[in-house]
Amino acid sequence: MSTVSDYFGCNVFDDRVMRATLSADIYASLRKTIDEGKELDIGVANAVAEAMKNWAVSNGATHYTHWFQPLTGVTAEKHDSFISPSPDGSVIMEFSGKELIKGEPDASSFPSGGLRATFEARGYTAWDPTSYAFIKGKTLCIPTAFCSYGGHALDKKTPLLRSMEVLSRQALRILRLFGNDTAKRVVSSVGPEQEYFLITKEMYDARPDLRFTGRTLFGAKPPKGQEMDDHYFGVIKPGVAEFMEDLNKELWKLGILAKTEHNEVAPAQHELAPIYTTTNIATDHNQLTMEIMQKVAEKHGLVCLLHEKPFAWVNGSGKHNNWSIATDEGQNLLSPGDTPYENAQFLLFLCAVIKAVDDYQDLLRISVATAGNDHRLGANEAPPAVISIFLGDELNAVLEAIENDTPYQGTKRTRMKLGVDVLPKFKKDTTDRNRTSPFAFTGNKFEFRMLGSSNSIACANIMLNSAVAESLRIYADRLEQADDFEAALRDMIKETIKDHKRIIFNGNGYDDVWITEAVEKRGLLNYRTTADCMPHLLDEKNVNMLTSLGVFTVEELRSRVDIMLENYCKSVTIEANTMINMIHKRIAPAITRFTADLAKQASEKKALDPDLACSYETELVQKLSVLTDAIVEKTDDLDDAMLALQDAEDIIEESEIIRDVILPKMSELRIPCDQAELLTSKSYWPFPTYGDILFSVK
Ligand code: ADP
């Protein structure tokens, strides 16, 4: 194991291994299942299971698990060993096709939002052969989808696979209209850029807020934060470099194409980006990446924080979802082509995205909604909660020319019937200047920038794929009926631009003026919090679109609203309780001890010399006493407010109390605590400060 190419993918049952270990017939059948979604018969499954087991055992595995992504947001696994007793008292290692295809974890301990009625307490997992099995530790992990016996999806992968399927189906209809008879599938791909913080384990252990909630609930502004801009792309510290080296190695062994790593804006903040791949694999890989990051950090005496806002005063962490769609023949449908016809096709797909993002702004917002991410969106460090599309000047000019029937001035080449010249290839540097846009065209892909760092990318891509599939469905319905294809195409593109140009915004998304314009003039949605947006998942237009495409059932949507709002309420409730606890047990006693000692010092000094003013001690005692009173009062206030949660009629009302009462009270409570931290001697303060934590890794 010396060079990267020697060990890349060594823990993956990938195409190379399949080819080497399966007979030609079996390999061909399996490939058909993977590439074309053909059903797998049990004979083939048995042969694949046998080969998989032999490969896994020879690579040190003793167990296998169906690896899946329940609605908790983390991955789940239940390990079974391969052993099976033999009549002579020994064991043999066994693994059947049935065990490969289907598992039956006890579904009752995973959130189902009421989907799993008591009569169907069990759910089952089903192998997703399009994502390769892999070995983690001593366990063969088989990527699976997780459903209830009633057939409802209890996970994020099932709807993701469905959304990829519908997108492919609708995109193929369009491609056929443009004369492409050869493409068999259209696949969406994603490259997620993952941000995270690294701090030492020592600092982490000393902060109950980090341990219980993943973020700090207190902490005064440090003397130095990110204002010098000296961390972004700066030299990577040795401790971090060692971590990254190890992390890359572990990811590469799992066939994850970790490619770019650099420091981010905030101190202690970093980013890792893989090379993009098929969406469901990218989703699995991103989940694994987050898990491995945390494991590798631990080995280095560090903790990797994936929370969206671990620290106030410095930027939080997000995830950029770079998304494109391409045919199985490798044609990127979001890349302007070389011929007028390809250009028209590009414009149609572009319009499909514009229409999708405008029609389903709410679904995109919902897909990134968590209590943690609410701290970022609209806080001038991440895109606002209002969704808009950045296209860049060049592409914008093309669309304006089409809308107004004026010639596009960009190039001198032949004009086409559609009314535009051959489009230029859009270079990244002309399209990627705007960093404040939630949804930016970057040359041959869109970058959706609202995701939180801990989010599964599944949700965002389910909504994106489905909404674009819906635009394409509407287009295909119309174009298939048209007598004059080119005229219909031209009309439709023009119509889309007219109807949906309100979603296009090339200016500064952080500007308050934009939010006012977006909401008041353009009528765009501004759902600031999870509590605001989540119930809209059940709006009629959303339910109609998602159910008619077959991506979700109504029951699945209802269950998701419940689960997401429950997560929101639970996260904030835990935070509030942690705050109260930290104040009673540590902060208030520490300040009191410090003030008592100050008072004692002052009186001892005065005993020596009654003329001494002792103004330092006296003033500090006074200030801290006032702050302590405020802290105690606000803590009691928060404590009382928590009681109201018990009287909430339903989860929607509970989430509104969280949004309107609990969160504001928590912010209020934090202020005097942070002021007291600044005034209290370091030797008395019970927790490491922001300065200690953010600059802890050497
Ligand atoms: P940035 O400047 O935002 O870091 P990069 O060009 O480095 O942009 O790409 C960021 C991510 O986008 C990477 O994961 C990369 O693999 C991915 N990416 C590049 N091309 C595509 C594409 N056609 N579809 C999806 N993702 C892509």
Ligand code: MG
């Ligand atoms: Mg990016």
